[in-house]
Amino acid sequence: MEKIVIVTGANSGIGLALCERLLTEDSQLRLCLACRNMQRAEAARSALLTCHTNASVDLLHLDVGSVQSVLTAAQEVKARYSKIDFLYLNAGIMPNPQVDIRAFIKGLFSRNVINMFATAEGLLTQQDTLNSDGLQEVFATNLFGHFLMIRELEPLLCQTGHTSRVVWTSSSNARRSAFNIEDMQHRNGTEPYSSSKYASDMLSLALNRHKNSQGLFSSVICPGLVMTNLTYGILPSFFWNIIMPIMWLIRIFTNTFTLTPYNGAEALHWLFLQKPESLDARAKYHSLKSGLGTNYTQPRPMDVDDEMSEVLYKKLLKLEIVVRRQLSEKNADNQAHQQYLNETK
Ligand SMILES: NC(=O)C1=CN([C@@H]2O[C@H](COP(=O)(O)OP(=O)(O)OC[C@H]3O[C@@H](n4cnc5c(N)ncnc54)[C@H](OP(=O)(O)O)[C@@H]3O)[C@@H](O)[C@H]2O)C=CC1
Numbered sequence: 640m641e642k643i644v645i646v647t648g649a650n651s652g653i654g655l656a657l658c659e660r661l662l663t664e665d666s667q668l669r670l671c672l673a674c675r676n677m678q679r680a681e682a683a684r685s686a687l688l689t690c691h692t693n694a695s696v697d698l699l700h701l702d703v704g705s706v707q708s709v710l711t712a713a714q715e716v717k718a719r720y721s722k723i724d725f726l727y728l729n730a731g732i733m734p735n736p737q738v739d740i741r742a743f744i745k746g747l748f749s750r751n752v753i754n755m756f757a758t759a760e761g762l763l764t765q766q767d768t769l770n771s772d773g774l775q776e777v778f779a780t781n782l783f784g785h786f787l788m789i790r791e792l793e794p795l796l797c798q799t800g801h802t803s804r805v806v807w808t809s810s811s812n813a814r815r816s817a818f819n820i821e822d823m824q825h826r827n828g829t830e831p832y833s834s835s836k837y838a839s840d841m842l843s844l845a846l847n848r849h850k851n852s853q854g855l856f857s858s859v860i861c862p863g864l865v866m867t868n869l870t871y872g873i874l875p876s877f878f879w880n881i882i883m884p885i886m887w888l889i890r891i892f893t894n895t896f897t898l899t900p901y902n903g904a905e906a907l908h909w910l911f912l913q914k915p916e917s918l919d920a921r922a923k924y925h926s927l928k929s930g931l932g933t934n935y936t937q938p939r940p941m942d943v944d945d946e947m948s949e950v951l952y953k954k955l956l957k958l959e960i961v962v963r964r965q966l967s968e969k970n971a972d973n974q975a976h977q978q979y980l981n982e983t984k
Protein backbone atom coordinates (compact mmCIF):
# COMPACT_ATOMS: atom_id res chain seq x y z
CA MET A 640 0.00 0.00 0.00
CA GLU A 641 1.31 3.49 -0.83
CA LYS A 642 2.74 5.52 2.04
CA ILE A 643 1.13 8.89 2.77
CA VAL A 644 3.68 11.52 3.78
CA ILE A 645 2.86 15.13 4.69
CA VAL A 646 5.65 17.73 4.94
CA THR A 647 5.02 21.20 6.37
CA GLY A 648 7.17 24.04 4.98
CA ALA A 649 7.92 21.90 1.92
CA ASN A 650 8.34 24.67 -0.64
CA SER A 651 11.98 25.50 0.10
CA GLY A 652 15.15 24.59 1.97
CA ILE A 653 15.30 21.43 4.07
CA GLY A 654 11.61 20.56 3.54
CA LEU A 655 11.93 20.62 -0.25
CA ALA A 656 15.21 18.65 -0.14
CA LEU A 657 13.48 16.06 2.04
CA CYS A 658 10.64 15.71 -0.51
CA GLU A 659 13.18 15.16 -3.28
CA ARG A 660 15.02 12.53 -1.24
CA LEU A 661 11.81 10.73 -0.26
CA LEU A 662 10.61 10.49 -3.87
CA THR A 663 14.01 9.09 -4.90
CA GLU A 664 13.72 6.56 -2.06
CA ASP A 665 10.14 5.46 -2.76
CA SER A 666 8.51 6.30 -6.09
CA GLN A 667 5.15 4.87 -4.90
CA LEU A 668 4.86 7.50 -2.21
CA ARG A 669 1.89 9.86 -1.95
CA LEU A 670 3.51 13.12 -0.93
CA CYS A 671 1.60 16.15 0.33
CA LEU A 672 3.34 19.54 0.40
CA ALA A 673 1.68 21.59 3.18
CA CYS A 674 2.58 25.22 2.51
CA ARG A 675 1.26 28.71 3.22
CA ASN A 676 2.44 30.19 -0.08
CA MET A 677 0.67 28.31 -2.89
CA GLN A 678 2.68 29.95 -5.66
CA ARG A 679 5.93 28.69 -4.14
CA ALA A 680 4.25 25.35 -3.41
CA GLU A 681 3.28 25.00 -7.11
CA ALA A 682 6.86 25.81 -8.12
CA ALA A 683 8.19 23.18 -5.69
CA ARG A 684 5.71 20.61 -7.02
CA SER A 685 6.76 21.32 -10.63
CA ALA A 686 10.45 20.99 -9.70
CA LEU A 687 9.80 17.64 -8.00
CA LEU A 688 7.73 16.36 -10.95
CA THR A 689 10.50 17.31 -13.40
CA CYS A 690 12.72 14.60 -11.90
CA HIS A 691 9.93 12.26 -10.75
CA THR A 692 7.45 12.38 -13.63
CA ASN A 693 5.04 9.74 -12.30
CA ALA A 694 5.11 10.79 -8.66
CA SER A 695 1.93 11.62 -6.71
CA VAL A 696 2.51 15.07 -5.28
CA ASP A 697 -0.45 16.88 -3.67
CA LEU A 698 -0.62 20.43 -2.37
CA LEU A 699 -2.30 21.56 0.82
CA HIS A 700 -2.77 25.14 1.90
CA LEU A 701 -1.50 25.48 5.46
CA ASP A 702 -0.41 28.50 7.41
CA VAL A 703 0.78 26.69 10.49
CA GLY A 704 0.92 29.99 12.39
CA SER A 705 -2.85 30.50 12.06
CA VAL A 706 -5.34 28.50 14.13
CA GLN A 707 -8.10 28.81 11.51
CA SER A 708 -5.78 27.67 8.72
CA VAL A 709 -4.59 24.63 10.71
CA LEU A 710 -8.18 23.56 11.44
CA THR A 711 -9.24 23.99 7.79
CA ALA A 712 -6.15 22.17 6.49
CA ALA A 713 -6.69 19.29 8.92
CA GLN A 714 -10.31 18.94 7.72
CA GLU A 715 -9.00 18.75 4.17
CA VAL A 716 -6.43 16.08 5.11
CA LYS A 717 -9.15 13.99 6.78
CA ALA A 718 -11.29 14.27 3.66
CA ARG A 719 -8.43 13.26 1.34
CA TYR A 720 -6.59 10.49 3.17
CA SER A 721 -7.60 7.53 5.29
CA LYS A 722 -4.23 7.26 7.09
CA ILE A 723 -0.96 9.16 7.55
CA ASP A 724 2.34 7.31 7.63
CA PHE A 725 4.65 10.28 8.19
CA LEU A 726 3.92 13.85 9.24
CA TYR A 727 7.08 15.94 8.99
CA LEU A 728 6.70 19.06 11.15
CA ASN A 729 9.34 21.12 9.39
CA ALA A 730 7.94 24.65 8.85
CA GLY A 731 9.77 27.15 10.99
CA ILE A 732 10.65 30.82 11.32
CA MET A 733 13.31 32.98 12.94
CA PRO A 734 12.07 36.58 12.56
CA ASN A 735 14.36 39.61 12.91
CA PRO A 736 17.50 37.74 13.96
CA GLN A 737 20.40 39.71 15.47
CA VAL A 738 23.95 38.34 15.83
CA ASP A 739 25.86 39.59 18.85
CA ILE A 740 29.20 40.42 17.19
CA ARG A 741 30.99 41.11 20.50
CA ALA A 742 29.92 37.74 21.90
CA PHE A 743 31.04 36.12 18.64
CA ILE A 744 34.54 37.65 18.79
CA LYS A 745 34.86 36.82 22.49
CA GLY A 746 33.68 33.26 21.75
CA LEU A 747 36.33 32.84 19.04
CA PHE A 748 39.04 33.06 21.70
CA SER A 749 37.31 30.92 24.31
CA ARG A 750 37.45 27.17 24.95
CA ASN A 751 33.78 27.09 24.01
CA VAL A 752 34.43 27.99 20.36
CA ILE A 753 33.35 24.67 18.78
CA ASN A 754 30.15 24.61 20.84
CA MET A 755 29.49 28.23 19.82
CA PHE A 756 29.67 27.32 16.12
CA ALA A 757 27.55 24.19 16.62
CA THR A 758 24.76 25.71 18.73
CA ALA A 759 25.05 29.51 18.36
CA GLU A 760 24.81 29.70 22.16
CA GLY A 761 24.89 33.33 23.30
CA LEU A 762 25.07 34.65 19.73
CA LEU A 763 21.53 35.05 18.48
CA THR A 764 18.46 36.97 19.56
CA GLN A 765 15.17 37.65 17.75
CA GLN A 766 12.31 40.12 17.95
CA ASP A 767 8.97 38.39 18.10
CA THR A 768 5.45 39.81 17.60
CA LEU A 769 1.87 38.83 18.40
CA ASN A 770 -0.12 37.19 15.60
CA SER A 771 -3.83 37.68 14.85
CA ASP A 772 -4.74 34.82 17.24
CA GLY A 773 -3.02 36.72 20.05
CA LEU A 774 -0.16 34.21 20.20
CA GLN A 775 3.57 34.86 19.95
CA GLU A 776 4.38 34.27 16.28
CA VAL A 777 7.45 32.05 16.75
CA PHE A 778 5.70 29.86 19.33
CA ALA A 779 2.58 29.65 17.13
CA THR A 780 4.51 28.70 14.00
CA ASN A 781 7.31 26.50 15.29
CA LEU A 782 5.33 24.69 17.98
CA PHE A 783 1.66 25.36 18.67
CA GLY A 784 0.31 25.17 15.09
CA HIS A 785 2.01 21.81 14.68
CA PHE A 786 0.63 20.63 18.03
CA LEU A 787 -2.87 21.63 16.94
CA MET A 788 -2.36 19.84 13.64
CA ILE A 789 -1.46 16.62 15.48
CA ARG A 790 -4.48 17.00 17.76
CA GLU A 791 -6.82 17.52 14.80
CA LEU A 792 -5.31 14.61 12.89
CA GLU A 793 -5.41 12.16 15.82
CA PRO A 794 -8.16 10.08 14.14
CA LEU A 795 -5.68 9.36 11.31
CA LEU A 796 -2.49 9.29 13.38
CA CYS A 797 -3.77 7.03 16.16
CA GLN A 798 -5.38 4.05 14.48
CA THR A 799 -5.31 0.54 15.86
CA GLY A 800 -3.13 -1.78 13.80
CA HIS A 801 -1.36 1.10 12.05
CA THR A 802 1.81 2.94 13.00
CA SER A 803 2.14 6.68 12.29
CA ARG A 804 5.15 8.87 12.76
CA VAL A 805 5.62 12.57 13.42
CA VAL A 806 9.08 14.09 12.98
CA TRP A 807 10.02 17.53 14.33
CA THR A 808 12.73 19.61 12.67
CA SER A 809 14.31 20.98 15.82
CA SER A 810 17.71 22.63 16.18
CA SER A 811 21.02 22.52 18.02
CA ASN A 812 19.96 26.00 19.14
CA ALA A 813 17.22 24.46 21.36
CA ARG A 814 18.33 25.30 24.91
CA ARG A 815 16.75 24.60 28.27
CA SER A 816 17.94 27.97 29.66
CA ALA A 817 16.03 29.81 26.89
CA PHE A 818 12.76 28.14 27.92
CA ASN A 819 10.55 29.12 30.85
CA ILE A 820 7.56 26.91 31.58
CA GLU A 821 5.77 29.92 33.16
CA ASP A 822 6.22 31.78 29.86
CA MET A 823 6.05 28.98 27.29
CA GLN A 824 5.28 31.44 24.46
CA HIS A 825 8.44 33.39 25.34
CA ARG A 826 6.59 36.70 25.61
CA ASN A 827 9.31 38.19 27.79
CA GLY A 828 12.60 36.93 26.40
CA THR A 829 14.82 37.56 23.39
CA GLU A 830 15.36 33.95 22.27
CA PRO A 831 11.91 32.81 21.06
CA TYR A 832 13.47 30.53 18.42
CA SER A 833 15.62 28.63 20.91
CA SER A 834 12.67 28.44 23.32
CA SER A 835 10.26 27.09 20.67
CA LYS A 836 12.74 24.44 19.54
CA TYR A 837 13.40 23.33 23.12
CA ALA A 838 9.63 23.11 23.60
CA SER A 839 9.35 20.88 20.51
CA ASP A 840 11.98 18.53 22.00
CA MET A 841 9.92 18.25 25.18
CA LEU A 842 6.64 17.90 23.35
CA SER A 843 8.03 15.02 21.33
CA LEU A 844 8.93 13.23 24.56
CA ALA A 845 5.43 13.81 25.97
CA LEU A 846 3.76 12.65 22.75
CA ASN A 847 5.69 9.39 22.91
CA ARG A 848 4.62 8.89 26.50
CA HIS A 849 0.94 9.50 25.74
CA LYS A 850 0.55 8.14 22.22
CA ASN A 851 2.95 5.22 21.61
CA SER A 852 0.27 2.83 22.90
CA GLN A 853 -2.06 4.20 20.19
CA GLY A 854 0.48 3.66 17.41
CA LEU A 855 1.86 7.22 17.17
CA PHE A 856 5.64 7.71 17.45
CA SER A 857 7.40 11.08 17.57
CA SER A 858 11.05 11.88 16.78
CA VAL A 859 13.22 14.98 16.78
CA ILE A 860 16.00 15.88 14.39
CA CYS A 861 18.60 18.61 14.03
CA PRO A 862 19.63 19.40 10.44
CA GLY A 863 22.89 21.18 11.37
CA LEU A 864 23.75 24.59 9.94
CA VAL A 865 22.19 24.73 6.47
CA MET A 866 22.21 27.53 3.88
CA THR A 867 18.51 28.30 3.36
CA ASN A 868 16.18 31.31 3.36
CA LEU A 869 16.30 31.10 7.15
CA THR A 870 20.10 31.48 7.36
CA TYR A 871 20.13 34.11 4.58
CA GLY A 872 17.80 36.06 6.87
CA ILE A 873 20.48 36.07 9.60
CA LEU A 874 23.33 37.43 7.47
CA PRO A 875 23.25 38.55 3.81
CA SER A 876 24.16 35.99 1.14
CA PHE A 877 27.33 37.84 0.06
CA PHE A 878 28.68 37.48 3.62
CA TRP A 879 27.97 33.74 3.66
CA ASN A 880 29.67 33.39 0.25
CA ILE A 881 32.80 35.18 1.51
CA ILE A 882 33.09 33.00 4.63
CA MET A 883 32.24 29.74 2.82
CA PRO A 884 35.89 28.51 2.80
CA ILE A 885 36.03 29.15 6.58
CA MET A 886 32.83 27.15 7.01
CA TRP A 887 34.35 24.21 5.17
CA LEU A 888 37.31 24.46 7.52
CA ILE A 889 35.06 24.58 10.59
CA ARG A 890 33.34 21.42 9.35
CA ILE A 891 36.56 19.52 10.15
CA PHE A 892 36.03 20.40 13.84
CA THR A 893 32.24 20.23 14.03
CA ASN A 894 30.43 17.94 11.63
CA THR A 895 27.28 20.01 12.23
CA PHE A 896 28.07 22.34 9.30
CA THR A 897 25.99 20.34 6.83
CA LEU A 898 25.53 23.48 4.68
CA THR A 899 23.30 22.13 1.86
CA PRO A 900 19.56 21.37 2.27
CA TYR A 901 20.24 17.85 0.89
CA ASN A 902 22.76 17.18 3.69
CA GLY A 903 20.52 18.85 6.27
CA ALA A 904 17.67 16.49 5.34
CA GLU A 905 19.88 13.45 6.08
CA ALA A 906 18.36 12.62 9.50
CA LEU A 907 14.80 13.23 8.22
CA HIS A 908 15.43 10.77 5.41
CA TRP A 909 17.19 8.29 7.71
CA LEU A 910 14.20 8.25 10.08
CA PHE A 911 11.93 7.39 7.16
CA LEU A 912 13.87 4.12 6.85
CA GLN A 913 13.85 3.17 10.54
CA LYS A 914 11.40 1.06 12.53
CA PRO A 915 9.89 3.29 15.27
CA GLU A 916 10.50 0.66 17.97
CA SER A 917 14.25 0.94 17.34
CA LEU A 918 14.30 4.69 18.07
CA ASP A 919 15.15 6.47 21.30
CA ALA A 920 12.46 8.95 22.46
CA ARG A 921 15.09 10.92 24.42
CA ALA A 922 17.48 11.30 21.51
CA LYS A 923 17.75 14.04 18.93
CA TYR A 924 18.84 12.65 15.57
CA HIS A 925 21.51 14.90 14.05
CA SER A 926 22.29 15.26 10.35
CA LEU A 927 26.08 15.40 10.19
CA LYS A 928 28.68 15.74 7.47
CA SER A 929 32.27 14.70 8.12
CA GLY A 930 35.35 16.63 6.96
CA LEU A 931 35.78 13.89 4.34
CA GLY A 932 32.29 14.56 2.98
CA THR A 933 30.28 11.61 4.37
CA ASN A 934 26.67 12.24 5.39
CA TYR A 935 25.48 10.37 8.45
CA THR A 936 22.88 10.46 11.24
CA GLN A 937 23.82 10.33 14.90
CA PRO A 938 21.52 10.19 17.94
CA ARG A 939 22.54 12.49 20.78
CA PRO A 940 20.76 12.68 24.18
CA MET A 941 18.36 15.60 24.62
CA ASP A 942 18.41 17.72 27.77
CA VAL A 943 14.74 17.03 28.59
CA ASP A 944 12.89 15.69 31.62
CA ASP A 945 9.57 13.87 31.94
CA GLU A 946 8.13 16.17 34.55
CA MET A 947 8.54 19.43 32.66
CA SER A 948 7.47 17.85 29.36
CA GLU A 949 4.27 16.70 31.07
CA VAL A 950 3.56 20.20 32.41
CA LEU A 951 4.15 21.62 28.91
CA TYR A 952 1.83 19.04 27.34
CA LYS A 953 -0.96 19.91 29.81
CA LYS A 954 -0.46 23.64 29.22
CA LEU A 955 -0.70 23.14 25.46
CA LEU A 956 -3.94 21.19 25.89
CA LYS A 957 -5.35 24.05 27.99
CA LEU A 958 -4.26 26.65 25.44
CA GLU A 959 -5.91 24.57 22.73
CA ILE A 960 -9.26 24.86 24.54
CA VAL A 961 -8.82 28.62 24.87
CA VAL A 962 -7.92 29.26 21.21
CA ARG A 963 -10.73 27.02 19.97
CA ARG A 964 -13.23 28.93 22.12
CA GLN A 965 -11.86 32.30 20.94
CA LEU A 966 -12.07 31.21 17.33
CA SER A 967 -15.65 29.99 17.54
CA GLU A 968 -16.65 33.26 19.27
CA LYS A 969 -14.89 35.23 16.53
CA ASN A 970 -16.59 33.17 13.82
CA ALA A 971 -20.00 33.59 15.50
CA ASP A 972 -19.43 37.37 15.68
CA ASN A 973 -18.48 37.47 12.00
CA GLN A 974 -21.55 35.43 11.08
CA ALA A 975 -23.84 37.74 13.10
CA HIS A 976 -22.25 40.78 11.48
CA GLN A 977 -22.69 39.26 8.01
CA GLN A 978 -26.34 38.46 8.76
CA TYR A 979 -26.90 42.06 9.97
CA LEU A 980 -25.34 43.41 6.74
CA ASN A 981 -27.52 41.14 4.62
CA GLU A 982 -30.66 42.20 6.48
CA THR A 983 -29.90 45.92 6.26
CA LYS A 984 -29.27 45.55 2.53
N1 LIG B 1 18.77 26.34 8.14
C1 LIG B 1 19.30 25.92 9.28
O1 LIG B 1 20.51 26.06 9.52
C2 LIG B 1 18.44 25.25 10.29
C3 LIG B 1 17.08 25.13 10.13
N2 LIG B 1 16.33 24.48 11.10
C4 LIG B 1 14.89 24.31 10.94
O2 LIG B 1 14.62 23.71 9.69
C5 LIG B 1 13.28 24.01 9.30
C6 LIG B 1 13.24 24.38 7.84
O3 LIG B 1 13.91 25.62 7.69
P1 LIG B 1 14.89 25.95 6.48
O4 LIG B 1 14.71 24.97 5.40
O5 LIG B 1 16.22 26.17 7.05
O6 LIG B 1 14.38 27.39 6.07
P2 LIG B 1 13.37 27.87 4.91
O7 LIG B 1 13.03 29.26 5.27
O8 LIG B 1 13.94 27.57 3.60
O9 LIG B 1 12.12 26.93 5.11
C7 LIG B 1 11.12 27.18 6.05
C8 LIG B 1 9.83 26.67 5.48
O10 LIG B 1 8.81 26.86 6.46
C9 LIG B 1 7.75 27.51 5.82
N3 LIG B 1 6.95 28.29 6.75
C10 LIG B 1 7.34 29.32 7.54
N4 LIG B 1 6.29 29.79 8.21
C11 LIG B 1 5.22 29.06 7.85
C12 LIG B 1 3.85 29.07 8.18
N5 LIG B 1 3.35 29.95 9.04
N6 LIG B 1 3.04 28.15 7.62
C13 LIG B 1 3.51 27.25 6.75
N7 LIG B 1 4.78 27.20 6.36
C14 LIG B 1 5.63 28.10 6.91
C15 LIG B 1 8.38 28.39 4.77
O11 LIG B 1 7.40 28.76 3.81
P3 LIG B 1 7.38 30.21 3.10
O12 LIG B 1 8.09 30.01 1.81
O13 LIG B 1 5.92 30.49 2.94
O14 LIG B 1 8.08 31.16 4.01
C16 LIG B 1 9.41 27.42 4.24
O15 LIG B 1 8.85 26.54 3.33
C17 LIG B 1 12.79 25.10 10.26
O16 LIG B 1 11.96 24.53 11.22
C18 LIG B 1 14.07 25.60 10.89
O17 LIG B 1 13.86 26.12 12.17
C19 LIG B 1 16.91 23.96 12.20
C20 LIG B 1 18.25 24.05 12.40
C21 LIG B 1 19.13 24.72 11.47
Ligand SMILES: CC(C)=CCC[C@@H](C)[C@H]1CC[C@H]2C3=C(CC[C@]12C)[C@@]1(C)CCC(=O)C[C@@H]1CC3
Nearest residue numbers: 738755756757758759762810811812864882885
Ligand atom coordinates in the same frame (compact mmCIF):
# COMPACT_ATOMS: atom_id res chain seq x y z
C1 LIG C 1 32.78 32.27 10.50
C2 LIG C 1 31.34 32.02 10.66
C3 LIG C 1 30.85 30.67 10.35
C4 LIG C 1 30.56 33.01 11.08
C5 LIG C 1 29.08 32.92 11.31
C6 LIG C 1 28.75 33.19 12.75
C7 LIG C 1 27.26 32.98 13.07
C8 LIG C 1 26.42 33.88 12.21
C9 LIG C 1 26.85 31.49 12.95
C10 LIG C 1 27.71 30.64 13.91
C11 LIG C 1 26.83 29.49 14.37
C12 LIG C 1 25.61 29.58 13.48
C13 LIG C 1 24.35 28.84 13.77
C14 LIG C 1 23.13 29.31 13.35
C15 LIG C 1 23.03 30.63 12.66
C16 LIG C 1 24.36 31.26 12.25
C17 LIG C 1 25.41 31.09 13.31
C18 LIG C 1 24.95 31.82 14.57
C19 LIG C 1 21.82 28.60 13.67
C20 LIG C 1 21.27 29.27 14.91
C21 LIG C 1 20.78 28.72 12.56
C22 LIG C 1 19.46 28.10 12.92
C23 LIG C 1 19.53 26.92 13.78
O1 LIG C 1 18.50 26.33 14.03
C24 LIG C 1 20.79 26.44 14.41
C25 LIG C 1 22.05 27.11 13.89
C26 LIG C 1 23.21 26.86 14.85
C27 LIG C 1 24.50 27.48 14.38
